[in-house]
Amino acid sequence: MSTTAAGPTALAERALGPDLARGVMLLFIALANSHYFLRGSSILGGYPQDASPLDSAVTWLLATFVVGMADGLLFFAGDILAMYGVLLLLGAWVVFWKDRWLLVLALLVFVMTALPSADYASAIADPPDSAMLPPDVGTMLSERTGAVGFVALLGPIGFACPFLIGLVAGRHRVLEQPERHRILLTVTAVVGLGVSVLGAQPIALVLSGARPLPGSETLELIGPLHDATGVLGGFGYAALITLIAHRIGARRGAVINALAATGQRSMTCYLVQSVVWAIVFTPFLLDLSATLTVASTALLATGTWLVTVVLADRMRRTGQRGPFEVLVRRVTYRQPRRATL
Numbered sequence: 001m002s003t004t005a006a007g008p009t010a011l012a013e014r015a016l017g018p019d020l021a022r023g024v025m026l027l028f029i030a031l032a033n034s035h036y037f038l039r040g041s042s043i044l045g046g047y048p049q050d051a052s053p054l055d056s057a058v059t060w061l062l063a064t065f066v067v068g069m070a071d072g073l074l075f076f077a078g079d080i081l082a083m084y085g086v087l088l089l090l091g092a093w094v095v096f097w098k099d100r101w102l103l104v105l106a107l108l109v110f111v112m113t114a115l116p117s118a119d120y121a122s123a124i125a126d127p128p129d130s131a132m133l134p135p136d137v138g139t140m141l142s143e144r145t146g147a148v149g150f151v152a153l154l155g156p157i158g159f160a161c162p163f164l165i166g167l168v169a170g171r172h173r174v175l176e177q178p179e180r181h182r183i184l185l186t187v188t189a190v191v192g193l194g195v196s197v198l199g200a201q202p203i204a205l206v207l208s209g210a211r212p213l214p215g216s217e218t219l220e221l222i223g224p225l226h227d228a229t230g231v232l233g234g235f236g237y238a239a240l241i242t243l244i245a246h247r248i249g250a251r252r253g254a255v256i257n258a259l260a261a262t263g264q265r266s267m268t269c270y271l272v273q274s275v276v277w278a279i280v281f282t283p284f285l286l287d288l289s290a291t292l293t294v295a296s297t298a299l300l301a302t303g304t305w306l307v308t309v310v311l312a313d314r315m316r317r318t319g320q321r322g323p324f325e326v327l328v329r330r331v332t333y334r335q336p337r338r339a340t341l
Contacts, residue, residue: 014264015176017242020256022263024241026308030273030301032066036128037281038297039290043127045207047294055294056208062298063204064197067230067237081267082152087163090156099168106164113158113228120223121216128289135283161231175238178246185239192236199229254313261316262309268322269308276304 040048047059094102131147134140156163174181202222205211214222248256262269280300281289292300315322321329 015245016248016252016256016260017175017178017245019260019263020245021175021238021241022266023259023261023309023312024263025237026262026266026269026273027302027305028066028237029270030305031062031298033273034277034297034301034304035062035294037132037277037289038292038294039127039133043125044213045124045203046128047207049209051209051294056210058295058298060204060208060210062294063207063226064200065233067196067234081270082148083155083159086152086156087159090160091163091167094164095167099171102164102168106161106168109157109164110161110228110231113161113231114224116220117224118216118220121219124219124223133281133283133289137284140282158227162234165235175242178242182243182246185243188239189236189243192232192234192239194236196229196233196236199225199232202226257316258309258313262312265312265315265322265325267324267328269305269312271324272308272311273301273304276300 036046038046038048040050042049045063047063048055051059094105097105129143130139131143134143169175172181174184178185202211203226206213206222213219252260278285280286280292283289312322
């Protein structure tokens with residue numbers, strides 16, 4: 001008998017594809033989250049409608065190509081970390097299921113989220129509330145306490161499909177061994193991104209002002225269509241970036257190393273984004289939600305992401321993991337030693 005203990009994978013042994021995908025998708029997360037803080041005389045889907053042609057064009061680009069994915073109390077009430085925690089509980093329950101049952105459950109959840117929803121029609125014109133833009137610290141804590149709980153409990157429904165598909169993909173090492181899954185990844189990239197772009201157009205054209213706001217019955221159809229096809233777009237982006245990473249292979253330049261370093265420190269970089277949104281948009285701090293436009297907010301999001309890429313690359317060069325990744329690993333791998341024969 002001998003004993004071994006599970007531990008984190010060494011950085012040198014990590015596959016490029018997943019790290020590169022996380023690093024790039026953090027830009028999309030920044031672009032997707034930041035515009036929801038904006039205020040205006042008319043809000044539609046989180047985008048001010050009294051906008052310039054440039055803002056309308058940026059709105060169309062974001063709605064078409066950006067896939068809609070204690071931090072929630074202090075920084076961003078719509079944060080996803082609490083949802084991930086709930087999904088981990090789901091994962092502990094289903095991780096030993098057979099592939100076919102995971103796929104069936106993922107399909108059921110996907111179909112459920114694609115069904116017409118009256119909630120979408122009623123929420124699309126809502127401006128940011130006091131949970132997003134609290135006037136003072138007391139309101140922030142009181143309003144976000146309820147909001148975080150609500151998001152944590154119901155949010156995982158929208159994430160469950162990609163989470164379950166991810167379990168199956170991880171089990172078969174689809175992203176780590178792309179040479180064995182080239183056809184699957186190629187089909188996923190082409191179909192996923194193609195369907196996502198087409199499915200986004202009804203809402204993207206409305207949000208950008210190119211089409212008039214339809215009635216509630218139409219919104220109840222095209223809203224969930226946008227969200228559901230966006231999930232497929234997420235699969236497509238992951239597959240495309242994995243194929244690019246495989247093509248790059250060992251020929252990594254400075255940019256690829258920096259993006260991979262960002263993916264390796266994705267939680268830390270994500271939380272940095274939340275800190276920036278809190279400082280820039282909170283009414284009792286900089287209070288720029290009524291000043292910035294969709295286009296300038298997109299520049300802010302891109303600049304914030306670039307800063308995290310630089311910081312992550314600096315940590316890579318000095319051999320440091322992200323502080324929040326260190327914390328997660330200490331909790332994750334603090335477990336009894338496993339016996340092996």
